[in-house]
Amino acid sequence: WKQKIDLLVPYVKKRVIEQIKAVALIIIYLVLFQTLILGIAIAEAGLIASGIAIVVFGLAFFMEGLFLGLMPLGEVIGVKLPQKSGLFVILVFSFILGVGVTFAEPAIGVLKAAGAFVKAWDAPLLFLLLNKYSNYLVYAVGIGVGMAVVSGMLRFIYNWSLKPFLYGGVVILTALSIWAEFNPNLRYVIGLAWDCGGVTTGPVTVPLVLALGIGISRIVSKGSSELSGFGVVTLASLFPIFTVIICGTLFLNKVPVPTVEKLFFTDPSIQEKSKYLFVSDIEYKGYALKNASPETLITLLGGKEQMLDFIEKIKNTDSMRKIIFGSEDIAVFERWLIDNGTQEQKLKVFGNIENINNTLKKYFFTEQKFLNVNDLITRNFFASMQAIIPLVIFLIIILMIILREKLPQPDEVFLGVVFSVIGMLLFNIGIELGLGKLGNQVGSKLPSSFKSIELVESKKIITNFDESVMQTAITPSGEKEKIFYIKNNNQYERVPYKNTEYDPISKTYIYTPIKSPMFGVEKSFGGYLIAILFAFVMGYGATLAEPALNALGLTVEELTVGTFKKSLLMQTVAIGVGIGISAGLAKIIWNIPLIWILVPPYAILMYLTKVSSEEYVNIGWDSAGVTTGPITVPLVLALGLGIGNQINVVEGFGILATASAFPILSVLSVGLYVNYKRKKMQATE
Numbered sequence: 115w116k117q118k119i120d121l122l123v124p125y126v127k128k129r130v131i132e133q134i135k136a137v138a139l140i141i142i143y144l145v146l147f148q149t150l151i152l153g154i155a156i157a158e159a160g161l162i163a164s165g166i167a168i169v170v171f172g173l174a175f176f177m178e179g180l181f182l183g184l185m186p187l188g189e190v191i192g193v194k195l196p197q198k199s200g201l202f203v204i205l206v207f208s209f210i211l212g213v214g215v216t217f218a219e220p221a222i223g224v225l226k227a228a229g230a231f232v233k234a235w236d237a238p239l240l241f242l243l244l245n246k247y248s249n250y251l252v253y254a255v256g257i258g259v260g261m262a263v264v265s266g267m268l269r270f271i272y273n274w275s276l277k278p279f280l281y282g283g284v285v286i287l288t289a290l291s292i293w294a295e296f297n298p299n300l301r302y303v304i305g306l307a308w309d310c311g312g313v314t315t316g317p318v319t320v321p322l323v324l325a326l327g328i329g330i331s332r333i334v335s336k337g338s339s340e341l342s343g344f345g346v347v348t349l350a351s352l353f354p355i356f357t358v359i360i361c362g363t364l365f366l367n368k369v370p371v372p373t374v375e376k377l378f379f380t381d382p383s384i385q386e387k388s389k390y391l392f393v394s395d396i397e398y399k400g401y402a403l404k405n406a407s408p409e410t411l412i413t414l415l416g417g418k419e420q421m422l423d424f425i426e427k428i429k430n431t432d433s434m435r436k437i438i439f440g441s442e443d444i445a446v447f448e449r450w451l452i453d454n455g456t457q458e459q460k461l462k463v464f465g466n467i468e469n470i471n472n473t474l475k476k477y478f479f480t481e482q483k484f485l486n487v488n489d490l491i492t493r494n495f496f497a498s499m500q501a502i503i504p505l506v507i508f509l510i511i512i513l514m515i516i517l518r519e520k521l522p523q524p525d526e527v528f529l530g531v532v533f534s535v536i537g538m539l540l541f542n543i544g545i546e547l548g549l550g551k552l553g554n555q556v557g558s559k560l561p562s563s564f565k566s567i568e569l570v571e572s573k574k575i576i577t578n579f580d581e582s583v584m585q586t587a588i589t590p591s592g593e594k595e596k597i598f599y600i601k602n603n604n605q606y607e608r609v610p611y612k613n614t615e616y617d618p619i620s621k622t623y624i625y626t627p628i629k630s631p632m633f634g635v636e637k638s639f640g641g642y643l644i645a646i647l648f649a650f651v652m653g654y655g656a657t658l659a660e661p662a663l664n665a666l667g668l669t670v671e672e673l674t675v676g677t678f679k680k681s682l683l684m685q686t687v688a689i690g691v692g693i694g695i696s697a698g699l700a701k702i703i704w705n706i707p708l709i710w711i712l713v714p715p716y717a718i719l720m721y722l723t724k725v726s727s728e729e730y731v732n733i734g735w736d737s738a739g740v741t742t743g744p745i746t747v748p749l750v751l752a753l754g755l756g757i758g759n760q761i762n763v764v765e766g767f768g769i770l771a772t773a774s775a776f777p778i779l780s781v782l783s784v785g786l787y788v789n790y791k792r793k794k795m796q797a798t799e
Contacts, residue, residue: 126174133173137745140656141166144556144749147648154559154629157571158551165548168540173744176220176537177317183530185321186522187509192326194517201271204330207512208267211326212260212319212350213253214505218534219316220541221747222252223497225306227550228767231755234391234401235378236764237302238369239362242391244306247365254361255310258354263323265353266346270327276345276732280723283352284716288709290359295709298371300362305701305708305767307358311351312770313747315739320347345732347739351774372764375406379414393437399424400438408456422462425455429463441486448473457617467620474575474622490543498538506531545748553749557756557766560648561703562629564641567760569627576600579623584611600625645703646696652753653695653773657688660743670733678733678788686784687737690777695750697776698769702757708768715775722782730785737781738774746773 148154156162188211195204216222229244243251265279291308294300323346370378370387378388379402392398402411403424415421428434432442439446451463452474464470513519521527561567584598596611607627615624633640657663667680701711723731750769758766 129174129178130170133170133177136173136659136743137166137170139659140652140745140749141552143652143655144552148556148559151644151648152559152562152629152632154562154569156552157555162548162552162555165544165546165551167544168547169544169549169745172537172540172542172544174537175533176541179530179533179535179537180317180321181530183527183534184318184506184509186530187506187513187527188322188326190519190522191509191513191517192330194513194519196271196330198517203516204267204271205264208263208326209260210508211322212263213256214508215319215322216252216256216259216314218318218501218505218538219314220318220538220545220744221313221316221751222255222501223542224545224550224748224751225251225310225313227546228751228755231759232765233375233405234388235370235373235375237299237372238388238391239299239365240302240306240765242365242369243303243358243362246391246393250361251306251310251358254357255314255354258310258357259314259319259350261357262346262349262351262353263326265349266323266327267330269345270330275728276348276735277723277728279345279349279352280731280735281720283349283356284720287352287355288713288716290356291709291712294359294362295707297366299366299369300359301707302372302765303359303362305765305771307355307362308708308712308771308774309751309767309769310354310358312738312774314350314354315347316747317744319350320739323347323350345736348735351739376410376413379406379410396434396437400428400434403428403438404450404454418458422458425451425459425462441489443486457619471577471620471622474620475577490546491539494539494542494546495535497542498535501538502531502534541744549745549748550752553752554756554759557753557758558760559629560645560753560757561760563632563644563648564637564703565631565761566636567629569629572627574600574625574627576623576625577621579616579621642703646699649696649699650692652692654688654692656746656749657691657777658684660746663687663737666733666737673729673733674788677792678730678785682784682788683733683737683781686780687777690737690780691773693780694773694776695769698754698772699757701768701772702754702763702766703761705763708771711768711772712775715779719775719778719782722779722786726782726785727789730782730789734778734781734785738778 145156148156191207195207199207225244225248229241229248232241232244234241268274269276269279291304294304327346368387368390370384373381373384377384379385389395389398392401399415402414406414412418412421415424428438428447429444435444435447436442439450448463451460452470455463460470461467464473510521514521555571559567584596587595587597589595597608598611599606600609601607609625615626617623631638631641632644635641663684664680667683670678670683671680697711700706701708723735726734747770750773751767754766754769756766758764
């Protein structure tokens, strides 16, 4: 055992350190930016740190399992399939593989979690795709990736150029997106669709598809196969955009048009379509309870008594709490009621003021105590099994039954599958507890650089509040405002009094600290500049930390015989991603339609693609794929949604889309410059 441990520890240590290197830079940057630049402490720091540690181990397990189990299967099938099967079988297999790898992508679960940030009345179609039909969204993405893999295999087999695919794909997608922009529901799906293109090119899709392609090209490629591995990543980014927009159009007539909250729940002409967004009537009413105003809820339920009866039923019915709050635990419901319920609702559940106050002291902002570890592990375990096992079974069936080949190194493959499941389980848990929370938190705090924000995580409760301590302040225009002072850590802070935060019956006041804008002025140029610079540095640093970019740089340097240096490619891609994330942030801050930001760079890209050589087109367009790694995608998505939620935009998608477009632009531009210098040097010799 000692000898085995002595051999195993250095191996495991190396794999874990690789993942720490990939994660550390961007995590440290986010934490330091929020704490030092914005001056806001990280809430739930212990839980987030634990989640990030779990992500590191999850990625280490997952990547090891990928290389031990899934990739060898893909490469063996890639070699044997063209030897024993015709073109039709190869293409059918490629399509099913493309669909399967999508389910196994770790970041695909982040898209489903994004549904909590979208209000049903603001963007009904987007809400439907991210909540009730989130599985349909994944199917649409999978079909897109399947189509991309089929196209990639045809390229490998017939040695086709990538350029015609790019011309056709970009023109069709741009036209489709411009058309969608004029539909009140579809315009909010555009950002999601383009972001899905970034989610698909992750640690499962790229290695497996490349392994399959390399295997096939060894046997059937009719031309030079040096660049055969390039291009398929690009196609896997483009096709899902098309399928997601098409998926959205299928439900257009079944959802209401965007409207205001009150009409969404109470207008008879809208209600039927509003209910379509939810699985059941209880979920529909529960959503109104959690998100609509008390007046709207009372109107929806038919009166105040009916509303209170509904609250009491939730208290007494486990199944209702499960549907509405995601847990049967009464503590979750009570906690929500203490934080968000009206006084009448609290009295209906707790009985009297004394019980309300005791429950308030018990539950007030102790969210971490409600972490249901069993539910967390069970839910993510089954999700991991559903993602990995069907894909593995499919590959083994193809290998052993269709191709009649033996399983290569079955013990290693089995171990790889186990590692993949464990890795995805840990990764999903870590995203939920750590990376997702951190990204959303930094995103929601970033607007404090240019506007005042409420620090919800720092809420405090003042019991036995005495109204006599209030004072009156007067504004320059002569308006009177009530204020009072609160003592925090031996310092006195002036607090504006809000009627909505005070409950005269229980004499409790909920105080939410407000963070003033960085330069003391709302919407200052300096504040906006800080936010944009933050986005650029984040994109630049995160890209340089991506292991896939380093591997791409080495490959490109070899293929171009040292003309395009690895360091030059890495810097070029990183700068492009930095610019892209900055542009995506600008889209969210100023609520700019995404199509306005995407059309200009893609129009330029069409020209650059036309005048660039085939090798640089393949390299440049695939460089966008390496920027969307398993760490970057969840963080960037959470960041965008956090910013959007804080400044009340309808949706916070689009950052991944811009982060994918601009590095292609930068690589093709530098590629043209490198080619120009090479030709100039050859002419002078």
